[in-house]
Amino acid sequence: MRKLLLPSLIIIAASLLVIRIFYLQVINDTFKLKSENNAIKIKYDYPERGYIFDRNGKLLVSNQASYDIMVIPRELKNIDTLEFCHLLNITKETYIKNIEKAKIYSPRLPSVFLAQLNKSEFAAFQEKIRKFEGFYFQKRSLRDYDVNFGANIFGFITQVNERLIEKNPYYKSGDLIGRQGVEENYEEILRGIKGVKYIQKDKYNREIGSYKEGKYDTIAVQGEDINLTIDAEIQKYGEELMINKRGGIVAIEPKTGEILALITAPSYDPSILVGRQRSKNYTLLYRDSIAKPLYDRGLLAEYPPGSPFKILTGLIALQEGVIDETTTVMCHHGFSYARGRFMKCHGFGPHQLHNGIYNSCNAYFGTVYMRTINKYKSPPYAVDVWSQHVKSFGLGQFMGYDLPTGKRGKVPDSKTYKKMYPDWRWDSKTIVSNAIGQGEVLMTPIQLANMMAAVANEGYYYTPHIIKKIKGGVIDKKFTTKHVTTIDKKYFKPVISGLFDVYNLGTASSLRVEGIDICGKTGTAENFAKINGVRTKLEDHSIFVAFAPKDNPKIAIAVMVENGGFGSTIAGPIASLMIEKYLRHKITRTDLEKRTLERSLQDRYAKLGGLSEAVKMQLRIKDSLLKAKTTIPVVKKDTVKKIN
Missing domain, CATH: 3.90.1310.10 (Penicillin-binding protein 2a (Domain 2))
Structure with missing residues (x-):
């Protein structure tokens, strides 16, 4: 057998070589094509x-x-x-x-x-x-x-x-x-x-x-x-509402994860990046380091989530068994959590989960957060347990949506605090600001919207995505795969009840839309920036998250307006208007609409360095859009003719 092995290999190799040469010279003359190039x-x-x-x-x-x-x-x-x-x-x-x-x-x-x-x-x-x-x-x-x-x-x-x-x-x-x-x-x-x-x-x-x-x-x-998956009507409406403002809006259909609106402001008319002027206009937008019109704030901007994060603080405390719906915490315009340390609050008196949510009580959520961490003897272990609960809502990670840009946000764990405090022991008092979304937690608007979709679904979500249909193709299966959070379904109902009364009894009572049951949460996030090398406190960011209707939700939304102040002042009206526009295709709260469309924050942004030429160009485009109140061309797919 050994004597036959070498001759056999030689015969096989020679045969393959002859076949290849025959193919190249007789059958396939691609190389001849190249030689005659x-x-x-x-x-x-x-x-x-x-x-x-x-x-x-x-x-x-x-x-x-x-x-x-x-x-x-x-x-x-x-x-x-x-x-x-x-x-x-x-x-x-x-x-x-x-x-x-x-x-x-x-x-x-x-x-x-x-x-x-x-x-x-x-x-x-x-x-x-x-x-x-x-x-x-x-x-x-x-x-x-x-x-x-x-x-x-x-x-x-x-x-x-x-x-x-x-x-x-x-x-x-x-x-x-x-x-x-x-x-x-x-x-x-x-x-x-x-x-x-x-x-x-x-x-x-x-x-x-x-x-x-x-x-x-x-x-x-x-x-x-x-x-x-975009609804052109509310996409356009959202961009109009964000004229003269900066920030991001993301709206999602909870039951599918389909992105209904993805808004960043300031933006620009897409037609200016077509034709021979594309390069000039792109350079103008690219060099705008102040307003950053090419920077998608809905996907890339990482903000402290503020009070909307209290939703997760409450859910995790319920899951960990450190509170129930009747657990009472006294608020004295805040609470003292350590010697010389006091967390301020607008509320006063006894608070349970329900009114803690609609009054947005810092004392209540600060206390239940500390109880969650203190449940375990080891703070590093406890914060890792807490961190895994938070991450189960799709936070602190790339979400896997079908757009080529994005940020992870930040959900701290024991490694985070080991780096921050290498020389001394930390515990729940050290990190209590996480309870109200002002600690080391950072979230993008799309993550906030996805969080609300998971709450609306009582414990699950689908990866947000922007593709609905491909002619002759199929949608990636990952967009139809359900992700289940670590929170049991039974704990969502009392939290949703509190979110519903945010509109009826709480911080968003002035934003109600008659006939639509909206569940929401206002938020205000502290905002600092370096101006001339000095860390300066600026107007807080305005945040609002919501979903509607309360039963069988069809839209979940997150609105973030930079330097907008209280959540109920700027972001809240935008959320209510967009929800009504999507569900009814019309607006009854014309008072909110008029106030929001006319509200400009450009004077606040001017403090950060004035307006670049790119911003001025965008404002001209957006102002003309607003004045024209243009309608979306109703061109249906079956009437489109391809160009010749």
């Missing part, structure tokens, strides 16, 4: 990107015709650069720069000389293109926004860079790719597949027909249409 011109046929619709089938993003001027540097001959530059309204310096860039990419392959010309810009050049040998044009589509809101959701389209070209062979110089938002996350679905045509040239460099009768040509495959 000098006599072949490659043309790409770019497909139309998939259209984007909202949850109700309303058209949000479509396409418009555009033209790229292409160049093959080696084929340039006798170019009248002055006439050429005049036709395209560019300088000679730009001409030289773009030609040099094309040469670096490849002297013999086509690359984009000037991208994204509209019909009027292209018309004059088209008549005289025959005079400019080495140049030709290719038609493609650019995004056409049917709405002037939702920029942070959609993202934008831009040219690929060389690093991406090296990483992904699908993309060539001048190709477009989605960046940020849905365009980036669903790029492979929306972009389609570009077609390729190989054109044979003669020795005089003239096109003489398809290479090999089109044997290697491929047809472009159009991108798939998608439906988002």
